[in-house]
Amino acid sequence: MKIVLIGAGNVAFHLGPLLKSKGHQIIQLYSRSKKTGLKLSGKLKCSLVNDPKKLNSEADIYIIALRDEVITSFVKNIPFIPNLIVHTSGSSGLDVFPARMKNTGVIYPLQTFSKSIKISPKKIPFLIEAGNRKDLVKIRKLAKSISPVVYELSSYDRELIHLSAVFVNNFTNHLFTLAEKLLQLRKIPFDILRPLIMETVQKIQSDNPKKTQTGPARRGDSAIIMKHLKMLKDFPQMKVIYKQISNSIRDEYEY
């Protein structure tokens, strides 16, 4: 497909080269930032624009990889009716597109991207949606060409998955940050926790997390819980998080 890619953030930095490597033609890149735009357009060997008015109107599909809050204002400024336009967001629906655009959709990669870390396309589930059957076929074909795992879902289901992703990715990562902070109190390297973290997720690759739960809150060991809360006395926010999650574990197992 002939593609115009819009954005040069983490998602575009992974999606662009992936699409190109599967034989698609990226004819143009839009980026507000000249620096990251040039970096990515150099990689994709395509032209670069920084104004929606200058978008090439000939592409088969326009893929928007911008932050949620700027999508609507961006698409308003496109001066023509795109053949097909999609965004890559987990938490926006099709309603971000103006009514004059009839061929719209979503292609949301359910993965966490950093510019510096390579990810196997096999590990990216794509969640897709479209305004009509014909476009869904096109989007599915595009998604299938770059990943073996493609789910067709409604906006609501995608939003629910995005919310779950916040819990398992963003919040989990923050728990790691809090743990690192605790260890720094005694200059203990974070490295000491890495094997445990790895095993924590290995366990749930085949098992159900509800089954693999362990720890003081799971056992109802209130002596240890009290001790931990005391150790957290100088970290009020961490203490509240400790309490809340422990309560939630307790309620989950109803002892």
Next chain:
Amino acid sequence: MKIVLIGAGNVAFHLGPLLKSKGHQIIQLYSRSKKTGLKLSGKLKCSLVNDPKKLNSEADIYIIALRDEVITSFVKNIPFIPNLIVHTSGSSGLDVFPARMKNTGVIYPLQTFSKSIKISPKKIPFLIEAGNRKDLVKIRKLAKSISPVVYELSSYDRELIHLSAVFVNNFTNHLFTLAEKLLQLRKIPFDILRPLIMETVQKIQSDNPKKTQTGPARRGDSAIIMKHLKMLKDFPQMKVIYKQISNSIRDEYEY
């Protein structure tokens, strides 16, 4: 070393066979439960007792792998002075042993164990401590014989690490459980999140979690945060956890 192993829970089920495979001699197993006791003593090919009074007094070391709250009452009932006695707990100190026992220590495997899941010994950091220098040498030698990663730490440091482990293991696992619960609302399989979870921890194997943080709270995207809180209206506890962790992320990056 000639070892008496005390307990037949998750830790003993991994530690026993590991010690045996490295050439140590397990001469006796203690277990209150006959069923799990027989299972493990069969594996270790050693005798089984269910009364501390019947412990063999000839071992070089007694390794206690019991729950924290029963250690003290158990050791009180040992009718002799052990050559060397250690426990395997992250959150108990040396003070669980009575004063009459002079040769005491800790050998705490910082890992999450399930009976059904095998773990490479390379992935188990052992945190050790002893009441005196001579015993520390013995315990270090034992630990080094079964794992390449051994840290000598005070009880306080070990407790701090145990608290950090609760955050990265127990709490993380519970976040996975909460995410699964959300997905069940729309019968979406948990499988859809597994690649993301894997990548979340892959990222921090080489990088620092503070650096890899992403998501609405990190970006300060209050529109998405409000939307998510609304979606959680029927899950008050999850809503509080969402709010607290989001606040904590916001404070961490001070925007």
